[in-house]
Amino acid sequence: MADQYEGEKWFFPFEDDPEKGDLVERVIDARCAYWTSKPMNKSDLAAGIKIGAPVK
Amino acid sequence: MATIKKDKEAELQELLDKRQYWWWAEQARSPRIDYLRKAVWSKAPKGSAYLPGTKICEYGPIMYAEVFDTYDAKLEPYMVTWSKALAKVNDEMPCFIVDQARLVGYCGSAPHKLFWVPNGAYGLNEDFFNDKDDLVDEEARPEVAKAMEILKPYTQQALTERLLDKRMKIMARTSQTYTGAQHLENSAYCTSQWTYYNKGYNAIIAEIDEHLKKGNEVLYKLGGLPDFDQEYHYLQRMDNWKAMKTTLESEIRYAKRLARLARIIAENFETDPQRKQELMDISERCEWCPANRPRNFAEALQFEIIQTQCRKREKPDGTWPSHPDWWFWEWYEQDVMKDKTITRDDAKEYVCEYLIRAFEYGNCRERQARTLTTGDPGPYVWTLGGMAPDGKLTYNDLTNLILESARLVRVVSPTYALRYNKDMPKDVLKNAFECIRHGLGYPNIRNDQILIQSQMFWSGSPLEDARTWTAQACIVPCPETKNGCLPARYSASALLGTKAVELAIWNGFNPVFNMQIGPKTGDVSEMKTFDEFFEAILTQFKAIHWQAAKMRNIGRYVEEYMGKPHLSATYERCVESGLNCFQTREYGNNWISTYVWMDGMDSMVAAKKMIYDDKKYNWDQVKEMLEKNWEGYEKERMEFVHTPKWGNDDPYADDLIVKMHERIRDDVCLPCGDWGTNSQGCPTAPQCVAAHTRAGILIGALPNGRRLGDTCYDGGCSPGYGFDVKGPTAVLQSVGKLTHENMFRANLLNQRISPAQLVGDKGFDLWESYIRTWCDLGINHVQFNCVDNETLLAAQKEPEDYVELVVRVAGYSANFTTLNKRTQDSIIARTIQEI
Numbered sequence: 001m002a003d004q005y006e007g008e009k010w011f012f013p014f015e016d017d018p019e020k021g022d023l024v025e026r027v028i029d030a031r032c033a034y035w036t037s038k039p040m041n042k043s044d045l046a047a048g049i050k051i052g053a054p055v056k
Numbered sequence: 057m058a059t060i061k062k063d064k065e066a067e068l069q070e071l072l073d074k075r076q077y078w079w080w081a082e083q084a085r086s087p088r089i090d091y092l093r094k095a096v097w098s099k100a101p102k103g104s105a106y107l108p109g110t111k112i113c114e115y116g117p118i119m120y121a122e123v124f125d126t127y128d129a130k131l132e133p134y135m136v137t138w139s140k141a142l143a144k145v146n147d148e149m150p151c152f153i154v155d156q157a158r159l160v161g162y163c164g165s166a167p168h169k170l171f172w173v174p175n176g177a178y179g180l181n182e183d184f185f186n187d188k189d190d191l192v193d194e195e196a197r198p199e200v201a202k203a204m205e206i207l208k209p210y211t212q213q214a215l216t217e218r219l220l221d222k223r224m225k226i227m228a229r230t231s232q233t234y235t236g237a238q239h240l241e242n243s244a245y246c247t248s249q250w251t252y253y254n255k256g257y258n259a260i261i262a263e264i265d266e267h268l269k270k271g272n273e274v275l276y277k278l279g280g281l282p283d284f285d286q287e288y289h290y291l292q293r294m295d296n297w298k299a300m301k302t303t304l305e306s307e308i309r310y311a312k313r314l315a316r317l318a319r320i321i322a323e324n325f326e327t328d329p330q331r332k333q334e335l336m337d338i339s340e341r342c343e344w345c346p347a348n349r350p351r352n353f354a355e356a357l358q359f360e361i362i363q364t365q366c367r368k369r370e371k372p373d374g375t376w377p378s379h380p381d382w383w384f385w386e387w388y389e390q391d392v393m394k395d396k397t398i399t400r401d402d403a404k405e406y407v408c409e410y411l412i413r414a415f416e417y418g419n420c421r422e423r424q425a426r427t428l429t430t431g432d433p434g435p436y437v438w439t440l441g442g443m444a445p446d447g448k449l450t451y452n453d454l455t456n457l458i459l460e461s462a463r464l465v466r467v468v469s470p471t472y473a474l475r476y477n478k479d480m481p482k483d484v485l486k487n488a489f490e491c492i493r494h495g496l497g498y499p500n501i502r503n504d505q506i507l508i509q510s511q512m513f514w515s516g517s518p519l520e521d522a523r524t525w526t527a528q529a530c531i532v533p534c535p536e537t538k539n540g541c542l543p544a545r546y547s548a549s550a551l552l553g554t555k556a557v558e559l560a561i562w563n564g565f566n567p568v569f570n571m572q573i574g575p576k577t578g579d580v581s582e583m584k585t586f587d588e589f590f591e592a593i594l595t596q597f598k599a600i601h602w603q604a605a606k607m608r609n610i611g612r613y614v615e616e617y618m619g620k621p622h623l624s625a626t627y628e629r630c631v632e633s634g635l636n637c638f639q640t641r642e643y644g645n646n647w648i649s650t651y652v653w654m655d656g657m658d659s660m661v662a663a664k665k666m667i668y669d670d671k672k673y674n675w676d677q678v679k680e681m682l683e684k685n686w687e688g689y690e691k692e693r694m695e696f697v698h699t700p701k702w703g704n705d706d707p708y709a710d711d712l713i714v715k716m717h718e719r720i721r722d723d724v725c726l727p728c729g730d731w732g733t734n735s736q737g738c739p740t741a742p743q744c745v746a747a748h749t750r751a752g753i754l755i756g757a758l759p760n761g762r763r764l765g766d767t768c769y770d771g772g773c774s775p776g777y778g779f780d781v782k783g784p785t786a787v788l789q790s791v792g793k794l795t796h797e798n799m800f801r802a803n804l805l806n807q808r809i810s811p812a813q814l815v816g817d818k819g820f821d822l823w824e825s826y827i828r829t830w831c832d833l834g835i836n837h838v839q840f841n842c843v844d845n846e847t848l849l850a851a852q853k854e855p856e857d858y859v860e861l862v863v864r865v866a867g868y869s870a871n872f873t874t875l876n877k878r879t880q881d882s883i884i885a886r887t888i889q890e891i
Contacts, residue, residue: 012324036153
């Protein structure tokens, strides 16, 4: 599932504070595949990070 | 379709018939469990090194340092700062969800990373940082280095070393007598009070708020009557309650972060409808738990995963106390048996996954401790069944389900301690036997009634409390009640028992390390009677045991200063009293593990026989042979090897050894002053995880025929390899001469049994009859390896074909192929008993 997303990152803003949110990433390592998220400020996002859901 | 099913069944049966249980498990489990089992990153060390690809999570030191390096941290009690550090980790460290998982939550930031608890031992921090395997990611190193510097004075090691004298510091580090100390190991033990905290954290926070409200009134209410005693009472407690609250609130937020991630995946990425629903279920469970009491079986398991993983961010437990068939029974019974909202098979899927999630965790422990549990990420010994406080034997279908799941996932941790009672249900006992027959090495069988008495003897627990015992460590039990729960074991200052015999021979001088470490008990050559030698051994043992106990008591004082916010918040009496978990001390649960012991006892017997009774040699001759490590004296060595040995029901050896145990209890353990208000003394707990291989180079040549470097005996009361020549009943007869209710806190017996002999129902009948004899003799513990040498040798040759082959080491199980060669050989060398 969703292996086409490997290595990609998305920023999902918090509902109550859009300037902050979760940076969600798809990772496939040597043993398993997983989704990970880390809270961060929108202002700290690297260039090119997509905001919100991918285009389905 | 029916034919395919039949073929599959036939294939599975064939694997069972061939006793190829690891391949059977792979075929028998569901695709989801098979994926998760193979996807999990084992944190088991091989020797002292972690397996390739394993990393240490840098967020621990970095986030802790951010909090400890503040103005507030200098003003506040340690526990308050610690709770803020934990909150930062719970709020900000990455969390993840593995594909196909239905139960989520992990201590570290990624599946291959161990969480790094950085305020334990600065020595461990430095060791991680400088590890040859690059455990710390390159880009994080500068920040981690800075964090380590900030945190060093806040580490338990630095705080403890300030209070230890030079001798203690040297002894702790050289491992000649002690195998470490808690301030170096970065590990501690606790019991869990599931029956309290399963009410949900919100309910506990409400209790804390009530206390805080009262405290605020006493301290700050305008117009309130000054009352120093009342004010003092609350001043001592307010910070503790605040720290507990901060921690619980952050753990609720951590669960909600997992809930949000599950929802994001479901709503934005997942296309499979079934998986979408599973993710939404995960989200719902994590929104609800641990904030609230679980509403169903899956929520109960999810609650406990989050509770435990968060607890391990506070401090790596040496073990993972759990009594799952008792704890989760009410939800299982409701869902599976009454409401039938899930099937038994689905419940088994959840349990299998729960075991894999537990196995995923690994202790961040120092190198020596890793060597001691080589091959195992834990160990975690979970407890099953037993006699309930009302005297009713309490086993249930969940006991069976857990054992069935264990055979499917074949993880080396958790393992199980089965509380054995002669009238326990036969189906549960058969199920336990089936696990042993599958070569898992668990459950170990514990004599419930003996251990209840032992709990009452040493800890002064009331009968009802004692009956709730759960394994707190590999073999030592502890109640799970309000007053019985305890935050820590301090056997981290364990000792090498056999060293006492070596020191008695060399007048307190340690010939391996060339140091005078023991008291001068006299030149053994001048000892005219065996009794003098016997007393010298006792004096040496006393010095070591008491020194270890003193170090441990100092360690406890430091831990009381540090506090533990999570553990305190999950103990009822801490929330009620406002004391941290180290300040409560109704029932102590103290012991010092005696790693490596029966080699020394056999040596004592050999000396009596050859020097004092038969007068074949004098001490000068024996000392010369020992000094030369028996080189050039093989014929003489064999004479010593053939002296009477423990484990053969030989009164010559057994009576002396029993007498030594009595004297150790009466002269060494009982006089020890410890902190439990109702407890007495500080007992030994002979066992040795994998210390028997590591100690081979720490203990020199001895009169039992051992040479420096030889692997020591395993277990605590196991006979030496190949020395138990009179069969399994003779082993039990010897071991049964010890009084297991009160001679030590617990003791460990390893036995190896023949898989060929134990096939079919007849095999079970034989084993059950053996266990009944074991129980009648009042022995507290026994565990089995049931794998033949042919398989073990094949696994040494082609390890890649035997990845899930499990063996019992001592106190824990391990994947055979992850053990070092020395430990593998010691298991192959064990006597296979025909019962």
